[in-house]
Amino acid sequence: MATETHAVRRETAAPATGRPAMPGLLALAVLLLVLIAAPYVLYPVFVMKVLCFALFACAFNLLIGFAGLLSFGHAAFFGGAAYITAHTVKVWGLPPELGILLGTAFAATLGLAFGALAIRRQGIYFAMITLALSQMVFFMALQLKFTGGEDGIQAVPRGHLFGVIDLSQSMAMYYTVLAVFLFGFAVIWRTVHSPFGQVLKAIRENEPRAISLGYRTDHYKLMAFVLSATLAGLAGGTKAIVFQLATLTDVQWQMSGAVVLMSLLGGIGTLFGPVVGAALVVTLENYLAASNLPVPVVIGVIFVACVLLFRRGIVGEIAARFGGNRP
Amino acid sequence: MASDVILETRGLTKEFRGFVAVRDVSLRVKRGSIHALIGPNGAGKTTVFNLLTKFLQPSNGNILFNGRDITAVKPADVARLGIIRSFQISAVFPNLSVLENVRVGLQRPLGNSFHFWKSESVLDRLNGRAMELLEDVGLAGYAHRPAAELPYGRKRALEIATTLALEPEMLLLDEPMAGMGHEDIDRIAALIKRVSANRTILMVEHNLSVVSNLSDWITVLARGEVLAEGPYAEVSRHPKVREAYMGSGHA
Amino acid sequence: QQGKVSGDVVKIGVLNDRSGLYADLGGEGSVVAVRMAVEEVGGKILGKPIEVIAADHQNKPDIGSNLSREWIDRDGVDVIVDVPNSGVALAVQEVTREKKKIFLMQGPATSRLTGDACSPTGFHWAYDTRALAVGTGQAIVKEGGKSWFFLTADYAFGHQLETDTAAQVKKASGTVVGAVRAPLNTADFSSFLLQAQSSGAQVIGLANAGGDTITSIKQASEFGLTQSGQQKLAGLLIFLSDVHALGLQVAQDLVLTTGFYWDMDDEKRAWSEKYKAKTGKMPTMVQAGSYSSVKHYLKAIEAAGTDDGPTVAAKMKEMPVNDMFAKNGKILPNGRMVHDMYLARVKKPSESKGPWDYYQIIRTIPGDEAFATMAESGCKLPG
Amino acid sequence: MSTIFGIPPQALFGQLLLGLINGSFYALLSLGLAVIFGMLNVINFAHGALYMLGAFVAWLLLTTAGIGYWWALLLAPLVVGAFGVLLEKTLLSRLYKLDHLYGLLLTFGLALIVEGAFRHFYGVSGQPYPIPDLLRGGQNLGFMFLPNYRGWVVVASLVVCLATWYAIERTKLGAYLRAATENPVLVQAFGINVPLMITATYGFGVALAGLAGVLAAPIYQVSPLMGSNLIIVVFAVVVIGGMGSILGAVLTGYGLGLLEGLTKVFYPEASNIVVFVIMAVVLLIKPAGLFGRER
């Protein structure tokens, strides 16, 4: 017993046993229905924004929630991909699907490079290293020619998906984004509940032990990092097409902070948490923009409140309250 | 006969900033034996373990496993060659269930551990073997509890089950009995005896009754050097060993 | 559509930075200025009420574009005002172009807004990079500052400002002896200033903005760059609020170009005092411009009898701009409002009679010189 | 040789000196971060905001109460330290049992609040703060004009850094602090009032940031954003130095200041990233940082 007492137990990490259970599938069905109906009730561009950020947050959460690695530099992948997509679509004239693909590939490559460096350290160091590396991307985005400095890349044409579907139609765009989101979400779901996900959890729990069993843990962590970066890139590239722009906002460290907030608010280590968190944060940002309240202060207060009062996040709290099996 | 020796070290030395913790240790572990490493505190036993499993890099000397030089191999790869260790401080995956703990061990040789696109249900076919292993260590009743909830002794048992899951050719056990009650000690000792049937075991242990009952061969370390070697009866008569380690109580 | 007011209300949305780097030069002050314009027409036009709403775009283009889209689609906003930060303005320009709504730009600097990114319903009012370059570049050479060294913020905006100004300097037969590129948000400019100093140039042009400008001016004073009298600092983008923040002790003798200064004639003074009574500050050119542009916009609605975007835009371009901000200002087809610009020198503490008495106007730059012609602008709209 | 890589040596010395001055700020800030991290295991993301607070307190003292620089140098760190004590007592202290990442997140939120509040009330263009009369003017060193004030900054920061290092690495109190970091419960069981010590440590680390803020006020504009840009560089400094040692934080701070200064001469475009590039290289060669202890 004694040896166990000062091993810090991550609060968020509850036993995630078994495969997607009934409540999870139910939640998924509800989510799907809501998302299909959403553009008829809500402002479609707004819902698209939510979806892009939800995917981004889910990708981020894959890393912290299931590999125990807090990245404070995910904006680099999100924003980096947005720039590449915007540039290839606008300047090279690629169709949107190819642009997004290239953006995603870029994020994956960047993820490989950053990951290889960052996984050399753990915990807080990891967070700081990712933060610093993403700052590099920020400065590059600021100084390189093709990124357009402070102006960013504007007026990116939405174009025709596969040459047929006209994305300038709001609904066509919406369902495309929804498809991208669902694809990304499915990948994450599958990853979490896969043999790979199982090893990842083991590493998060006790890394030296995993090594002694013969797992090259660095490879797994790197793989998780690259997966997460890739999906963040997918979100960023899609966002560039939706908003028809890619700007410094996407690569700023505040963006990395925002995605942390989304996951934290919704529930780190839960599958649906980041979706809920993203929806809340995006709504809040929209609402605050029109109010007289200082935005950073409000966001900061929520941050503090989450950390102090509901660390498990909204979905995490609900899951904890209504029976053990988390979605 | 060379094939008789599964693990061999030659002139193994480890120096920490001027302090020599292990000096010129040459071990020969026979295949299929239970080999104990004993010695006073600070003799360098854990350090030797760490060197063998490459958690530490030797300052000097070579390590040969099955005749192959593994001195430059990485820890995870040492494990892949078939040398699995347990830790002096119990090492389980606290928030995984007991069954899952064992499956983490069983899963590795499958080679699907990077398959993030497959369902984890592919792991279900491991459940049968996992339960067998749990049965072996007396943990079948705990299969679906999180490992964190197990009492200390059971955790050690779980650790051994996970280790055995890998069918290691060679097991390194660092003080497997430390902190255990008497019943647990007997249970684990019996288990070790049982699993030793077709594999080699190298263990560090202070509990001399366990050592004397289990081990075929004993190496005594003191101040980083090999002081004596041989079967228990012989070693325990060695005056230097009595002086440096056993004391007057174990005549 | 013709002859009526959409949604029975004329809705003016002031979209700007209310908490960030540009909050002081626009921010709430722009909203106050717009309200003053609305009050002057009695809060009603064509018998319909005028409503003013405001929001913070936080200098994020996506928030800006999203907000303006929502404003227009859902809240029936007819005109968007201010939008500092060229990046956000370019994004909003895309939205207003698509939705055919009027966009009255004050805060953003880049002349691209009336160049390759021009829109039939977009109006650029108070100043732009080209006017700043002409004002500071040409006018200073004419005042005797022949050789230049640039301290440039290392991103698109800074580069553009440097290139434009350097071109103007050369046009007036001055020389550029060198330039150094400082990264954005540099905390310490002393290295760069030292390089500028040792270049021996007569004028050090600060091709940067916001915090960078302020810090570089402050540190130039610390290192005694201008005290020797041999070198002059020229700010390429400086607002009254910046000078106020720096204080005269530090900012003295800085040369800059502005589109408006409160203490130039009675009309400006009267309006500015009224503004100051509401905000406690004197207006910047952005805030005064917000007033002027909305005033003109309302006049155009009155004249056109509708608030339909393209119709009003056409009307605005027909009418000369005559108010306290500009005399006989005219609007080019690309939306550029052409008016006089002024070269100013910041007073020494001893010259200043009190708070806000900061500038001495040393030269008036006629609008036609300051701003690009339609042909030069590169705008593809029908002239 | 009249030039070094095309730069006259005189100018180079000048630039090196300037680098040292920046390094002084890096050192002071990374020292405070290292102290807090060392003792509380919290990455104080609010460090930049508290640095800003220090500068603002000095400015407020001057504008509202007419209290000048020298008093501010004493009072502002006290005020910031007291604020830190308050934060620690009411918020941070609830997180010690959890993963350290929560401390990072909490202080991140705090930084947003403090900075946002100051932005809201004082705008962002910043407020001027005069150089104290005593330190006006400068010395002509032949190769450059060194403002007296900058010379003072270097001296002051050196003294503070050395004193702090000594107190932590060489005194009994320091040993308590280090031990309490690892196992506060046990240190308490030895009869030491650990909660008090932790609070005091946070207060002290934060006061160092406040002090840096006051020192910075006359050089930079007193602005709500002055800290947020600096803090990420300081994080990188800390990663490069390795968190294990106080001395490491200080030396790396000065060293990187110098390197950054050189970059500004040879390749100014890269001066913003040079720190991060160095960080990447250091991590590749020595993952624990230059002075860090492995594990």
Add this chain to the structure above:
Amino acid sequence: MPDGATVKTAMLEVSDLQAFYGESHVLHGVNLEVRQGEVVTLLGRNGAGKTTTMRSIMGIVGKRTGSIRFQGQELIGMAPHRIPRLGIGYVPEERGIFASLNVEENLTLPPVVKDGGMTVQQIYELFPNLQGRGSTQGTRLSGGEQQMLAIARILRTGATMILLDEPTEGLAPVIIEQIGVAVRKLKQRGFTVLLVEQNFRFAATIADRHYMMEEGRVMDMIPNNQLAANMEKLHTYLGV
């Protein structure tokens, strides 16, 4: 408690002690007494609550109720850092050697609370392994050396009552002997010792009395000289 012949004064009296870790209730009314100059052991299986009893005395468990009196003073409700200053030294089960301190710093860390503690020289005589290792990082010592260091640093403080939690765990027989010698010496010098042990044989060589714990309760008390007569009980409590 026992035969009324309380020659020596009770130094530590624990009555109806209940202790909790968060929501789990671990001690259910522990009663025991340690007299001045005695060596008393707590025996029991893993998880019986021995460590928790010690931690309760030191005031470092989540919540506790009942009464713990040390030389007449009530400890429940007292700030944890004041308890050791009364003269109680604690050697934790997990040893608690500090990695960021070297051996010497570890040794001199606990403040001296009373006169009469051992000098560093005396300590080195007792534990020769520690000699010359002063500048080694504390946790780089071997497990056994760390145990010695953990005991040694308490001996310096002059605490008159020492709580030793499983001091022999993981130690070589020679060292165990040495520790036995050390404890006996402490006893001679008038120290009072409360000892938690798994190693019953060792306990029998040094203790005056033994308390048997099971599931958070004290079940029985056996004086050392009556051990032989009580072997059966021991079997049921400890499975020896």
